[in-house]
Amino acid sequence: MSAAQPAPEPVGGTRGFLPAVEGMRACAAMGVVLTHVAFQTGMSGGVDGRLLHRFDLAVAVFFALSGFLLWRGHAAAARGLRHRPPTGHYLRSRLVRIMPGYLVAVVVILTLLPEANRASITVWLANLTLTQVYVPLTLTAGLTQMWSLSVEVSFYLALPILAFVAYRLPVRARIPAIAAVALASLGWGLLPIHTAEGVNFLNWPPAYASWFAAGMLLAEWTVSPLGWAHRLARNRWAITGIALGAFLISASPLAGPDSLVPATLSQFVVRTAMGAIVAWALLAPLVLDRPGTEHRILGSPVMVTLGRWSYGLFVWHLAALVMVFPMVGTFMFGGDLVVVLVLTLVLGNAMAAVSYALIESPCRTALRRWEYRRVPVPPLDSSVTDAPEPAVARAASSSSTPRCAAPCTRP
Numbered sequence: 001m002s003a004a005q006p007a008p009e010p011v012g013g014t015r016g017f018l019p020a021v022e023g024m025r026a027c028a029a030m031g032v033v034l035t036h037v038a039f040q041t042g043m044s045g046g047v048d049g050r051l052l053h054r055f056d057l058a059v060a061v062f063f064a065l066s067g068f069l070l071w072r073g074h075a076a077a078a079r080g081l082r083h084r085p086p087t088g089h090y091l092r093s094r095l096v097r098i099m100p101g102y103l104v105a106v107v108v109i110l111t112l113l114p115e116a117n118r119a120s121i122t123v124w125l126a127n128l129t130l131t132q133v134y135v136p137l138t139l140t141a142g143l144t145q146m147w148s149l150s151v152e153v154s155f156y157l158a159l160p161i162l163a164f165v166a167y168r169l170p171v172r173a174r175i176p177a178i179a180a181v182a183l184a185s186l187g188w189g190l191l192p193i194h195t196a197e198g199v200n201f202l203n204w205p206p207a208y209a210s211w212f213a214a215g216m217l218l219a220e221w222t223v224s225p226l227g228w229a230h231r232l233a234r235n236r237w238a239i240t241g242i243a244l245g246a247f248l249i250s251a252s253p254l255a256g257p258d259s260l261v262p263a264t265l266s267q268f269v270v271r272t273a274m275g276a277i278v279a280w281a282l283l284a285p286l287v288l289d290r291p292g293t294e295h296r297i298l299g300s301p302v303m304v305t306l307g308r309w310s311y312g313l314f315v316w317h318l319a320a321l322v323m324v325f326p327m328v329g330t331f332m333f334g335g336d337l338v339v340v341l342v343l344t345l346v347l348g349n350a351m352a353a354v355s356y357a358l359i360e361s362p363c364r365t366a367l368r369r370w371e372y373r374r375v376p377v378p379p380l381d382s383s384v385t386d387a388p389e390p391a392v393a394r395a396a397s398s399s400s401t402p403r404c405a406a407p408c409t410r411p
Helices: 019-040 046-078 087-112 121-128 146-166 171-185 205-222 228-233 236-250 265-287 301-328 337-371 390-398
Strands: none
Touching (some): 019 046, 019 265, 019 301, 046 146, 046 171, 046 205, 046 236, 046 265, 087 121, 087 146, 087 301, 146 171, 146 205, 146 301, 205 228, 228 236, 228 265, 301 337
């Protein structure tokens, strides 16, 4: 633990639970659903087609959210505000957060979905191990969106190493270093990397480092003295203009055709850079705001609940979409965007709610009970202080086997 720095003026993003961030997670999940529904209902061409397809930048918001929440504890530790998050606990929590619900979805989809139930053993193994972006032709029906989860899990594994390296930098150098890595990552496509046919190295984690870095920079600023970033984030007109401008550029021919894959390397760079800016601009007002700032819509109970289900919606929505087409009596690329979108969201969220209640939440609670069966109770990995995880601490004070009595927000 480094020598404590003078405590910066508090910002909203230092709180343990951020309802508006949970609401933004819900918006990101629905953005992913929207872009896939738009593509599969044949919405292409024209301004509306470009705008709808570019909602795939919702993935950038997901990556930035992970970067912010998982880096925040390390940013605080570098300034002496808490002890460094323990790597073992972090890796266990990531494993239990991601894999149970994911593995159930993979088994169900590859077994029952007609479009995917003849998968080879290679497809099975690549999907079960989240290595689809490295193994040729293993992104299969109902699971094609998992390329981004494969990238995100790679970031999870790399984060302790990144934190170890960053911890050796002077505090004042951390933000410039992260920004430099983000900028350098935009040149990933220029490297002479040769891959097997069916593998796109532009889908590998370094290509999207700027999206994670957008959140990591916000994490650093939440525990830094007030500066230009905080002032910009609190200027609603300016930050909205930045987000909207970057999104419109990403939807223009500069960032490629109105499809899910940019046509050229330069267009990929523009799209990726704009994704980082959009994600940063959407999250900054939520985490660099003044303490007590209300976010009535994003922080509402409905949005928080949808945010809690967002991972399940992401995992299950393509399977839900496949089921919706026969329900409405239409075929892929046959139109009916609004009807298909509404039904996919309803069915997808229902599946997500079941996944959360029966798989995700029980597994996370079981891990907490096992890890926190003894006191002292450690803080959340994402906490900026050494205060114990609230719900577990309450349970630990009344029982030798602590329980998580309330939703405990983990990244």
